Amino acid sequence: MAYIFLALIFLSSSVLLTGCNGSEEDALPRVRVSEVIHSVFYAPQYVALHKGFFEEEGLDVELAIAWGADRGAAALLSNSADIALFGPEAAVYIAREQTDTRLVAFAQLTKRDGxxxxxxxxxxxxxxxxxxxxxxxxxxxxxxxxxxxxxxxxxxxxxxxxxxxxxxxxxxxxxxxxxxxxxxxxxxxxxxxxxxxxxxxxxxxxxxxxxxxGEVPYTVYHATERYIDENPEIIQKFTNAIYRAQIWVDNHTPEEIAEVIRPSFAETDFDILVSAVKRYQQQDTWSKDPLLREDALDKLQEICILAGELDAKVNYEDIVTTKFAKEAIKNISID
Structure with missing residues (x-):
């Protein structure tokens, strides 16, 4: 049940709290990003990193692997991560419990199971x-x-x-x-x-x-409501970089994508890397833009209910902000 999931989140957050670190002396704002797993599934993210899109937007992105949505949510709650990539179900569970801290989804990366x-x-x-x-x-x-x-x-x-x-x-x-x-x-x-x-x-x-x-908002970037309120420029720059990467991935071959993300998979044979990218590209895995739409979240919540992890849906507006995705789509050319 979802309450077990929440217990894991809050237990993990109490442990992760001791790992908080950061530096105010960096030339660029450092953004600590937690990814739920390390996978070719998140190719646009690694493109944003290795093509320099984050840096061009004025961000120094530091990646860490959570190994689970519960741990990714815990990283946000404990302030050991600024942004975390995981499924919106974690934000839904927390919203249902009406806790003091809300997790807000602001940019979608993938639109299918990977x-x-x-x-x-x-x-x-x-x-x-x-x-x-x-x-x-x-x-x-x-x-x-x-x-x-x-x-x-x-x-x-x-x-x-x-x-x-x-x-x-x-x-x-x-x-x-x-x-x-x-x-x-x-x-x-x-x-x-x-x-x-x-x-x-x-x-x-x-x-x-x-x-x-079928299509479902599988992995989405989240931050705490407080972090978003205090750092809107960072969230916008991050979303811009992700959208630029989504556009780039949509217009390049598996071989080209694999070559760019290769540094993130140094121990993986290049042919296997190409094969993995090709599988994801052929099944239309990656979102074309970072906007998390209401009907997509509605389907995910139906899946949660079917699995017995949720008894009622939460309001879209309670866990999603579209402000940053819409701004990126408006201002960044797809040419």
Whole structure:
């Protein structure tokens, strides 16, 4: 349930608070950004970093990996991050509890699930009903990856936790290794993890949750309401850089994108990196602009309700600001 998710957020925030740091002497304002995982799924973000878009906007961006939306939200609440990238579900859960601190979504990065479904053997005629009676290495309860998985299973006549066993006690960063070590019949992985597992012959991509689940505001940049109120120029510059990167990605090939983001994936073979980018580009993964639309958030909340993590929707205006995205779209040319 969502209250377990919230407990993890506030427990993590009490631990992360000791990690707060920053410098007022930097030539450019330093912005501490927490990404929920490290994945090619967030290619536009790495383009913004390595093409110098953040720097050109006047920001010094420092990235850290949270390994979970609950930990990303905790980083914001503890002031160990200024901006965090994760699914809006964390902001929704916090808003439902009417806590003193609100998390506000201000720029959308991806518009589909970025995970892929791998089996131990090739299954060219795979159907979702093939998972009945099997074991899936899934994600944490209350997180978007797990909820989209359950949404897809429900809509393909498979009842999660009844028709199929879902393993949810493996840390997000260890699921690929667990699968390679023989755990489970199927696994849900992001790129480049999916392509890396395929390259070893340990697994084979048989389906895409991005294609099966349809469009949903999967990962969005958030900040606390207070940080946004106190630093509107930083939020605008950050949003500008992300939009410039979205435009750039939309107009370049997988090979060109892979070359630019290569420094963020130095240990990944370049061919695998290209393959991962191509998969995401072909299924129209990345948002064309940073605007989080109301109908998109509405669908995400319906998925949360179906998963039993939410009993009622929150108002769009309570957790979303469109001011910065609209300003970026208005002032930045797509040419």
């Amino acid at each position: 995970s892929f479904f791998l089996a131990r053997e090739p299954m060219p005629d795979f159907k979702w009903t093939d998972v009945k009676g099997k074991e899936i290495i899934g994600g944490r309860a209350g997180g978007v990856p797990q909820m989209v998985q359950e949404y897809v299973l429900y809509h393909n006549d498979v009842i999660p936790h009844e028709d199929v066993e879902i393993i949810q006690n493996i840390d997000l960063g260890a699921t690929a290794q667990a699968f390679e070590n023989g755990v489970g019949d199927f696994v849900q992985l992001f790129e480049p993890g999916a392509s890396m597992v395929e390259s070893t012959g340990s697994g084979h991509v048989v389906a895409s949750f991005g294609e099966a689940g």
